[in-house]
Amino acid sequence: MTQVRKVEVTDVGPRDGLQAEKRLIPAAEKIALINRLIDAGVPRIEATSFVSPKAVPQLADAAEVMAGIDRSKGAIIATLVPNGRGAIRAAECGVDEMVVFVSASESHNKKNVNRSVEESLKGFEEVAKIAGDAKIPVHGAIATAFGCPFEGNVAPERLAMIAKRFQDMGFVGMTFGDTTGMATPPTVRAGVAAVREAAPKLTMGLHFHNTRGIGLANVMVGLDEGIDKYESSFGGTGGCPFAPGATGNICTEDLVYLLHEMGIETGIDLRKLMAIGCDVETVVGHPLPGQVMKAGQRLDLHDMDAVRTAEG
Template structure:
């Protein structure tokens, strides 16, 4: 068999509690969010994007961020990260005791205006204050770059624009960066191009790939990342999510589907796949709609079923 990747262990970040539900019109009760995160910890998920300390009027779904953090059963084996848009959010996140602060901005000017209502330069300037607040609190900062593979308003996004932001993140002392495929525009060649460019521009940052399955190539992009040696990925239970500031947006790649792919390739994650499948089914029941995840419907490859469960052909 041809060697597809030399990666043997991958860190999977679960973003469902934040990215997966942030755009839902119906408020998910706080106790469900806490229960989901606790079950993710029990399943062995090493890093969870638990919530976001944004203005409640901007994202009502995450208005209970502090309550969620307070209610979770913390574990030394799981990093609980939280997204913050500005210094005010960073202060709230620090007070809540998050393990890691995540800042975010877009590589394209137009989407950054839509998403956070400021320019790229203004976002970077604001992050300097966030970095100081986090540093004083002893909390590491991770930077995400949305529209890293394309913008719904501008089309192609120059690889140089992504690399420039990554370099700024490194200069501010961030520990890592995420390529956000916010628009589902990533393709394997773009993944290779951008990973290589950022590796050269900001070699001190670890890289994370965050794909959406908008055009059905989410897991193909994961394969491209693995081939390039990237060993960190973000995904959402059941394939939930989608940016509210992207036309016709669809969900993130599904955590269970990603774990199944990695497991079948012999790549270690430390996550209990069956527990994740059970959780995805429960999330689907709470949200009250069918989720796009495939494994939660089909089961594992070697799961067997009684013959009487399927009708016999006649005629």
């Protein structure tokens, strides 16, 4: 039985979820969704990325989105920064945290950012310096942490090496990114154990995709390992464009429902979260895989007269 009693949920939908959408979503709609997440009590939100507009047109409005967010309620607003230039822009917008990412596998990192892993890690030193001068903490994310679509299994030692570099650069935390949905309970346990030994000063978080339907099963393993930080996306949006067959992140509403049913605190109003998930379908213009937002909670009862009675 898990010893975790409270979990910090990060909704990455505004960045990781919406960046995969074909429709260019206006900044005002993104801001409204982020402010609703804050109102629902989501404690940490990955709001956008200060990436090149040419690389990700969906996130070209990063500064505008940051300017419109309600910062009065204390939610941590994190943003992805790919390089020093992005870190400068993020610092100018007053982000609470910067997030950098590197793939565990050389081939995926090459596809994703057109750099070797070592080139990415060296580039983070500049980000760390800019963030340090601005007194902004940095988190590192390891993409394809549990498997690469081009190379197969990722050795736990590989994760340990990257995490150790994160720790040496003064990062405050790291996240295992299951970019390809290849995580399984054994690979999660092995990865967590390796990083704990190599980089004990880093807080750890888990970011699962539901590509093969076991995203929440992997969350259960993480809880059993004592991990109390998880990333998810409203409605189950998302999916890496550089991972063949990848589908969306685990759904925030489904994750919070699971945690609440286990008696684990999140500080989140699930009803408000479910309403956001439903409305995101309208924003993106197509159905989303979230389940609780459609089915309701376990003890949501129905009027018997609303259901037909069997005949014969």
